[in-house]
Amino acid sequence: MNGIPIGESRRVRVTAVRQVAEDVRTFELVAADGRPLPPPTAGSHLVIEVPAGLLRHYSLCGDPRDASRYVIAVKREAAGRGGSASMHDAVEPGSILTIAGPRNQFPLAPQPSFSVLIAGGIGITPLFAMAQALQHTHSPWELHYCARSAAHAAFLGELSALRPSAVTPYLSPTPIFDAATEFSRFRPGTHVYCCGPAGLMQAVADATSHWPEGLIHFEWFSTPADTEVPNGTFEVELARSGMVLAVPGHLSVLQVVRAAGIDVPSSCEEGVCGTCETRVLAGAVDHRDHVLSPAERRANGSMMICVSRAEGGRLVLDL
Numbered sequence: 001m002n003g004i005p006i007g008e009s010r011r012v013r014v015t016a017v018r019q020v021a022e023d024v025r026t027f028e029l030v031a032a033d034g035r036p037l038p039p040p041t042a043g044s045h046l047v048i049e050v051p052a053g054l055l056r057h058y059s060l061c062g063d064p065r066d067a068s069r070y071v072i073a074v075k076r077e078a079a080g081r082g083g084s085a086s087m088h089d090a091v092e093p094g095s096i097l098t099i100a101g102p103r104n105q106f107p108l109a110p111q112p113s114f115s116v117l118i119a120g121g122i123g124i125t126p127l128f129a130m131a132q133a134l135q136h137t138h139s140p141w142e143l144h145y146c147a148r149s150a151a152h153a154a155f156l157g158e159l160s161a162l163r164p165s166a167v168t169p170y171l172s173p174t175p176i177f178d179a180a181t182e183f184s185r186f187r188p189g190t191h192v193y194c195c196g197p198a199g200l201m202q203a204v205a206d207a208t209s210h211w212p213e214g215l216i217h218f219e220w221f222s223t224p225a226d227t228e229v230p231n232g233t234f235e236v237e238l239a240r241s242g243m244v245l246a247v248p249g250h251l252s253v254l255q256v257v258r259a260a261g262i263d264v265p266s267s268c269e270e271g272v273c274g275t276c277e278t279r280v281l282a283g284a285v286d287h288r289d290h291v292l293s294p295a296e297r298r299a300n301g302s303m304m305i306c307v308s309r310a311e312g313g314r315l316v317l318d319l
């Protein structure tokens with residue numbers, strides 16, 4: 001993992017830490033220098049250099065109209081690589097963190113006639129911000145919120161207070177939201193936004209596969225378990241230096257480029273965060289990320305070099 005590039009970084013001070021659900025804490029952040037923060041939009045996230053030295057992406061869950069502070073919610077992932085645990089264990093009011101953003105890869109569509117929000121667990125964070133934004137603009141919405149129990153469902157009370165009839169909780173340790181039935185009929189003018197565990201995201205993707213392109217929006221924070229596909233070998237040409245590097249099947253483009261001494265920022269290294277996005281100057285890409293839309297993939301203008309590979313023998317990258 002590399003750090004946040006200097007030009008993009010900003011220092012923030014933690015003003016409050018709150019336990020809002022089982023294993024979930026919110027962190028309120030203000031600019032360390034007291035200057036105004038860039039205003040967020042619903043669905044946006046911050047890149048945060050956590051105390052463990054890793055870069056992590058956390059969605060903003062506060063009211064997007066409030067640019068005086070950012071609020072993120074972090075679930076302590078017992079089986080993670082230590083990033084969330086270090087946020088829980090080492091960050092307290094007064095702590096200083098380095099961040100980049102906000103960035104938005106999960107924006108609300110302009111003026112949808114109806115918005116369906118689907119959340120699983122900590123995936124509620126960007127959808128909480130969206131529900132607030134939709135409510136403030138009097139745009140109709142509904143939320144299907146899946147969590148293990150009420151104690152695990154962060155912000156359930158606040159969401160229910162926002163518009164009680166719009167929120168349907170599904171509280172169970174096993175999946176009970178029936179995506180196939182919910183989306184069996186295409187609803188014209190409706191946009192669907194989903195963030196949660198890979199199983200829920202895949203169920204929604206499968207259930208909406210007959211819907212027109214561009215109406216279903218996902219924010220992935222982990223990769224589906226069944227995305228293993230065989231890797232071929234190919235070459236990457238780095239346009240700025242003219243270097244040509246071989247990418248064997250067991251290494252990613254990111255690993256090969258780094259080994260050659262080229263610094264590229266990364267975070268998830270699973271194709272879900274967008275940090276390693278790199279411009280493609282020539283060659284066809286075998287896109288394996290969960291960041292680019294189908295239209296962006298067809299445009300072939302960029303790729304996530306932590307997971308995506310070449311479809312042919314060589315790619316030319318703007319590195």
Ligand code: FES
Pocket residue numbers: 265266267268269270271272273274275276277289291304305306307
């Ligand atoms: S590092 Fe997250 S998409 Fe590549």
